[in-house]
Amino acid sequence: PYEINRMGLARSFQITNIFPKLSVFENLRCAVLWSLGYKYTFFKFLSGLKDANERADQLLEMIRLDKKRDILAMNLTYAEQRALEIGVTIAGGADVILLDEPTAGMSKSETSRFIHLIKEVTVGKTLLTVEHDMGVVFGLADKIAVVVYGEVIAFDTPEAVRANAKVQEAYLGSSVADSQAGGH
Known part of the structure; x- marks a missing residue:
């Protein structure tokens, strides 16, 4: 993992992974x-x-935790812990x-605040995220890959993916076009 990281790739896990008994700054x-x-x-x-x-x-300011600098990480709110993990990830x-x-x-x-933070700290970087909240996906992505049962059914801009009949059928049960044309 450290070799991969040194080649320029970093990741954040779904389950927050910080040092709870160290301060925000120390993390x-x-x-x-x-x-x-x-x-x-x-x-x-x-x-x-x-x-x-x-x-x-600098990272403390970037992730907006500078006022929590000396607080133990375990005493942060869940969202603040996630922000800290993003800071550790981009460090x-x-x-x-x-x-x-x-x-x-x-x-x-x-x-909503976290989407803005992620956008800010990943400027000029490649961001790849696995996410099921479509508001987050459409708020962050320049390109979206939609995977259904292990198969990529669409890879395009958010606008094109949103209008894609296969995507609509996979996630809504039928396409919007079918619904408007009197289909099911």
């Missing part, structure tokens, strides 16, 4: 340390690693970001 700094090539050692004081600390602080500067159900379990307002 980000851990990710930054590896991305900057630091190895763990007892002889270096982390507070003296200016580049790592500055990058962690290494990967060019390809994989997200698995990034908004699962969030309220509608949290999801």
